Amino acid sequence: MSMAQVALPTISEEINRKAFETIDWLHTAVDRGHISKVQFGTGINALFMAVSGLVRQDIFDLITESSNVFVGTVSKESRHFISNTTVISLSWNYGDDFVRVTTREHGIKKRDGKRNFDNAADAKFWFGMYCEKLAKTTEEL
Numbered sequence: 001m002s003m004a005q006v007a008l009p010t011i012s013e014e015i016n017r018k019a020f021e022t023i024d025w026l027h028t029a030v031d032r033g034h035i036s037k038v039q040f041g042t043g044i045n046a047l048f049m050a051v052s053g054l055v056r057q058d059i060f061d062l063i064t065e066s067s068n069v070f071v072g073t074v075s076k077e078s079r080h081f082i083s084n085t086t087v088i089s090l091s092w093n094y095g096d097d098f099v100r101v102t103t104r105e106h107g108i109k110k111r112d113g114k115r116n117f118d119n120a121a122d123a124k125f126w127f128g129m130y131c132e133k134l135a136k137t138t139e140e141l
Helices: 011-031 037-051 057-067 120-137
Strands: 076-083 086-093 098-105 108-116
Touching: 011 037, 011 057, 037 057, 076 120, 086 120, 098 120
Parallel strands: none
Antiparallel strands: 076 086, 086 098, 098 108
16 A cells, blocks of 8 residues: 655645635625624734735735725714613714714704714723713613
């Protein structure tokens, strides 16, 4: 019995294969609704940073093209609280340095404003902190 020689793939070939499979998985996952467009973009960006300079040019071009698929897609957090006849709505878009706050009395908009911060991290922190505060004294919708 002779043993057939099997050529193992090189590290470069494996990196190219895995990068291509990851791109395919990300496209399929967003098409099927398993991940959001923002999550798709994050996945493509992470792949770009991990394999840039290590993959063939055609794979690199595919990653670059994929990063342009959902440009401008915004992910948003919003929460709504009610106390008697007052509804307070807070919303924050990822990356924004402000939180939008809307107050309605008996369904009529009374105040629509935004709270500005120095950066997105401060806005996100305040959004979470204020929502926790409201959750203690009102009912979340």
